Amino acid sequence: MFCADIVFLKICCSLRTDVTIGEKVMRALVFGGTSSIGLELALLLREKHDVWVAGRRGVKAAKHGLNFLPFYVDRENSVDESLNHLYAGMTDMHFDLIVCATGGFYRGGTADMLSAEEVSMTLLLGLELPIAITRHALLLQGTIPELIIVGSISQYRRRDDETVYSATKAGLNMYAKCLALDSRVGKMLMVAPAQMRKDLEDTSAKNLAKLDPRFVAAETIQAFREEFRYLALCIYRNPPHAEVIERSWAFLR
Ligand SMILES: NC(=O)c1ccc[n+]([C@@H]2O[C@H](COP(=O)([O-])OP(=O)(O)OC[C@H]3O[C@@H](n4cnc5c(N)ncnc54)[C@H](OP(=O)(O)O)[C@@H]3O)[C@@H](O)[C@H]2O)c1
Numbered sequence: 027m028f029c030a031d032i033v034f035l036k037i038c039c040s041l042r043t044d045v046t047i048g049e050k051v052m053r054a055l056v057f058g059g060t061s062s063i064g065l066e067l068a069l070l071l072r073e074k075h076d077v078w079v080a081g082r083r084g085v086k087a088a089k090h091g092l093n094f095l096p097f098y099v100d101r102e103n104s105v106d107e108s109l110n111h112l113y114a115g116m117t118d119m120h121f122d123l124i125v126c127a128t129g130g131f132y133r134g135g136t137a138d139m140l141s142a143e144e145v146s147m148t149l150l151l152g153l154e155l156p157i158a159i160t161r162h163a164l165l166l167q168g169t170i171p172e173l174i175i176v177g178s179i180s181q182y183r184r185r186d187d188e189t190v191y192s193a194t195k196a197g198l199n200m201y202a203k204c205l206a207l208d209s210r211v212g213k214m215l216m217v218a219p220a221q222m223r224k225d226l227e228d229t230s231a232k233n234l235a236k237l238d239p240r241f242v243a244a245e246t247i248q249a250f251r252e253e254f255r256y257l258a259l260c261i262y263r264n265p266p267h268a269e270v271i272e273r274s275w276a277f278l279r
Pocket of ligand 1: 057058059060061062063064080081082083084097098099100126127128129130131132151176177178179218219220221222223
């Protein structure tokens with residue numbers, strides 16, 4: 027990150043919006059909040075939070091008036107380095123809610139049909155990154171009061187045509203379940219949607235058969251506003267609906 031970016035971030039971070047619960051400003055950081063499901067979640071979260079989005083392109087964030095943090099993950103730099111850059115300009119590190127919704131780098135096919143780089147990127151974005159995000163948050167702020175992790179229905183289903191993606195998401199699911207045992211992590215929602223539309227303008231039957239990310243976001247936020255400590259939510263299509271598959275009100279043991 028350039029110096030100018032850091033100065034800009036410091037100025038932004040010192041400006042607080044008036045989204046308050048009592049006297050407290052609730053802040054949310056949405057990784058992958060610049061498009062797709064992450065963006066839709068960010069837009070809904072604005073009702074109760076001062077929302078920051080981290081992603082590669084800030085155009086949509088700017089259009090919606092969201093606070094944008096440039097964030098790019100690849101194999102050239104370590105995930106830790108990317109996160110250190112992201113946080114480098116921030117004077118106030120505390121986020122009440124963290125959302126992990128960065129692209130899952132979906133690639134169909136068996137492992138041997140993918141290049142070594144594709145396998146590596148699937149694991150990087152789908153598993154290493156959420157682990158690094160939560161690790162950094164715990165190191166920097168000591169707690170994660172609220173956490174939303176975007177998984178996929180693929181984490182629960184055996185599929186011969188998406189073996190690496192499914193395995194990655196299954197690993198992420200188990201990581202989330204383990205995090206739910208950690209008393210430093212408060213309320214946590216794991217949402218696992220079926221396939222979603224990438225292009226909201228595409229009205230082809232094939233595209234319309236996929237889930238609208240706005241519907242997924244609305245169901246997720248509605249579920250998140252309920253009382254729980256750990257909640258696993260699946261969002262299916264045909265017909266589009268949400269189902270709670272696990273809920274706990276106390277610390278898991
Ligand atoms: N798409 C589906 O059908 C589907 C279904 C079930 C679950 N999911 C899950 O939903 C989440 C989002 O998936 P998606 O397919 O909708 O993702 P996406 O459109 O590819 O990207 C979503 C967000 O991740 C950011 N991102 C992507 N690659 C990145 C990178 N290398 N470094 C930093 N940021 C990056 C994007 O940034 P920019 O937009 O700024 O480039 C955007 O903010 C993933 O966890 C995925 O596994 C997706």
